[in-house]
Amino acid sequence: MRVDNAALADQLEAFATLLELADANAYQPRAYRRAAEMIRSAPVPVERLVRNGRVRELRGIGPGIEGRLRELVETGRIAELEALERELSPGLIGLGRFLGLTTKRSMELAKALDVRTPEAFRDAVANGRLRDVPGVGPKTEARIVAALEQDAPRRPGLLLNRARALVSGIAEALGGEAAGDVRRWHDSPRHLAVVTSAPDAVERFAALPQIVAMVEERCGLTIEGVPVELHTAPPERFGTALLQATGSPEYVAALGPLPDAPSEAEVYRRLGRPWLPPELREAPFAGAPPPLLTEADIRGDLHTHTTWSDGRFSVEEMGRAARDRGYDYLAICDHTPAVGAVRGLTPDDVRRQGEEIAAANERLAPFRVLRGIECDILPDGRLDLPDDVLAELDWVQASVHGGQRMPRTEMTKRVEAALQHPAVSCLSHPKGRIIGRRPENALDLEHIYAVARAHDVALEVNGLSPRLDLSGTHVRAALTAGVKIVCSTDAHSIDGLAGMTYAVHTARRGGATAADVVNTRLLSPRP
Structure with a gap:
């Protein structure tokens, strides 16, 4: 089977996250993340280097990571990653972090409720079973219930480099573009979003390794409990959807009603405004932008x-x-x-x-x-x-x-x-x-x-x-x-x-x- 660089990087990222949750030596997750970043930007197909026995020529690829890459290329899976997923229930951990719970507490509640999936956890909470769990009082139960019912999901921040790798990987897999805070290069991104015109995007989005649980039809959670929004639009409205999903909300609101257009440049042309670099869209902006540094x-x-x-x-x-x-x-x-x-x-x-x-x-x-x-x-x-x-x-x-x-x-x-x-x-x-x-x-x-x-x-x-x-x-x-x-x-x-x-x-x-x-x-x- 053929595995492209993005897919290899996504699997190494997922493995790094689960290693962190499993309290592995701190060096291991960092090494796998560095390798993922390098592979994602590599100018050659890394799969070919793996098959030719040359992947260790790449900086940061040692024998351990080489073995994982070979396993991925030859079988399409990492057996230890799947074992960690079974042991740790990443979907539950992601939902728990979204609710403000630690990994340890999420797993304790899951064990007490005898659930293995986010859906089963939601059902248990809805049926009042939390009140039977030792150590869960009325205030804790009320907080979890309120968090599950909130309209606007909690948005734990990520460092910008991690957020960009995450959202860019999802966008690439769906043939779309990264939007939200990462497109504006916000220093602590909380609003993560992807825009795509792919007709089967919702199903593909939910099946991505980066998404461990869905909290809404078009909002998935990463294992860190960070929500990622999926925005879909037909090609003739893609530019409008991208501008809206990029934000900031204050900037977009100040533009007034947006015309439908296939590209952002065309949206701005129809508005009679110069195109504005996303970095300057934190607040309403009048006039032409300066020639920004590159x-x-x-x-x-x-x-x-x-x-x-x-x-x-x-x-x-x-x-x-x-x-x-x-x-x-x-x-x-x-x-x-x-x-x-x-x-x-x-x-x-x-x-x-x-x-x-x-x-x-x-x-x-x-x-x-x-x-x-x-x-x-x-x-x-x-x-x-x-x-x-x-x-x-x-x-x-x-x-x-x-x-x-x-x-x-x-x-x-x-x-x-x-x-x-x-x-x-x-x-x-x-x-x-x-x-x-x-x-x-x-x-x-x-x-x-x-x-x-x-x-x-x-x-x-x-x-x-x-x-x-x-x-x-x-x-x-x-x-x-x-x-x-x-x-x-x-x-x-x-x-x-x-x-x-x-x-x-x-x-x-x-x-x-x-x-x-x-x-x-x-x-x-x-x-």
């Missing part, structure tokens, strides 16, 4: 890591990979000692790394690897390296890692002092957030914009999906204040360089053009 505008990545700190590849390997992406330059910005959690570079390390960078530049010319650093800002605002070392570097990223919960006044003074240092080029991930895990710090950005502008310091848009910091909203405010931004990846591996996509689209959400972004520029010639 990935093709980026000339180099100014925040990457190597094996000198917590990266996985050498200076030259990262440089070659950046050159292969068409960049002119790459800044190596490994950590300094105060970061604490990982190895940081001492002054001697910085100088020895400089020798390695010089050697790499001889081999990679005319491409240039820049000597940089991600230098911690100490609690009193001093930088974590001596001035004479910082003065030797081409690019200095100042970063707050420890002490993110500092009060607003202290945090702002701490960062302001660092930005006044003559060596500092950029402030990394200014608000310090980790989406879903750590809120933004209390930094007074309005004040920092003024300091950054006065000292010609740029602010970073960090492309790591858990960060995306600055956010689109903060980018817009920074540009209004006259501050330049940098789109960087914070890549800790060669694959991580692909995170530029997320940095660029986050900047676009703030209305950034190429002229607003430092790393769209060519380097100055060597002195």
